[in-house]
Amino acid sequence: MDRAAEFKQLVEDIKQHHCSLRDGCIQAVPGEGNIDSPVVFIGEGPGKTEDELGRPFVGAAGKLLDEGLAQIDMQREDVYITNVVKCRPPGNRDPLASEVAEHKPFLERELELIQPKLIVLLGRHALQWFLPNEKISSLRGTAKRQGNRIFFAMYHPAAALYDPRLKDTLFSDIKKIPVLLQKIDELQNDASFSPQSQGALF
Numbered sequence: 001m002d003r004a005a006e007f008k009q010l011v012e013d014i015k016q017h018h019c020s021l022r023d024g025c026i027q028a029v030p031g032e033g034n035i036d037s038p039v040v041f042i043g044e045g046p047g048k049t050e051d052e053l054g055r056p057f058v059g060a061a062g063k064l065l066d067e068g069l070a071q072i073d074m075q076r077e078d079v080y081i082t083n084v085v086k087c088r089p090p091g092n093r094d095p096l097a098s099e100v101a102e103h104k105p106f107l108e109r110e111l112e113l114i115q116p117k118l119i120v121l122l123g124r125h126a127l128q129w130f131l132p133n134e135k136i137s138s139l140r141g142t143a144k145r146q147g148n149r150i151f152f153a154m155y156h157p158a159a160a161l162y163d164p165r166l167k168d169t170l171f172s173d174i175k176k177i178p179v180l181l182q183k184i185d186e187l188q189n190d191a192s193f194s195p196q197s198q199g200a201l202f
Contacts, residue, residue: 003113007035010109014086019102021087021095026051031082031110038117038181041065042107043156044125045085045095056081061157064167065122068157068174082110084126100129111149117184118177119149123156141173143180152180 001009014030022028029046032055041057049059057065057076066076085095085103111119121127124136130151131144139153154173160166 003035006113010106010113014106017086017106019087019099021085021089021099021102024090025088027054028086029054029056029083029088030086030106031056031080033076033080034078035080035114037078037080037114039120039177040080040082040111040114040116040118041120041122042126043081043083043122045083046088047092047158048088051088056083057157060161064157064160064170068171071171072175072178080110080114080116082107084129095125100125104129117150117188118143118180119151120177121151121153123154123159126156127151127153140169141176150180150184152177 011030014028017028025046029050031040043057043061046056047059047061050056050062056062062076065081069075069079084100084107086106087103089095089099119130121130127134127136127139130149131139131146131153134144134153136153136155140155141153143150143152145151152173155166155170157170160170
C-alpha cells in the first residue's frame, strides 16, 4: 500500500471508529494537510466548529494559526495538522487520560506515516502526552529532542484568544519554525549527531 492509500485508510479508520467520546459528538475529526510536510502541528481536540465541519483547527483558534503560518510564508495546506483526540469532549472539557489513550494509536499512525522532522506541540495537553515532565510555560519556544523525534512546544492558539497578550508570543514562536527546520537539516547531515540522544536543542 502506498502512502496516499495508507493515509486514506487511516482517515477512514478514524471516521469509523467508536470510542467513549464518539456518541457525544457529531463526527470524528481526522488530521489533514500535506503528508509530505516536514512539520506536524498537534493540538488538544476538536472544538464545536471542528466537530460540525469534520476538520481540525477551522474555528477561531485555527484562523489565528493560519495567520501565524502566513508570517512564515506557509499555508495550512503546506503542513499537517491534527489533534491528540479526534472526537470533541462534551462541552469542550479537557480530555481525560483514558480518552487520550484511546486515540493514541491514530496519532502514532499519523506520525509514523508522515515521519516529520519537527513536531509542534500546541498547548499543555499535547505537551503532556509526549513530554509529561515538562510545563508549557517553561518549555514553550524551545525545541527538545527525545529519541528520534524533535518537539517544539508553543502555546495553543486558543490561549492567545483568551489572553491577547500571548498573541505576540505565539507568532514569535511560529517564526522560529523555518530556522528550526534548517537547523535540523544541518544536524542530520552532521556525522557526529546521534538521533537517539535527548535534551534541549536550541
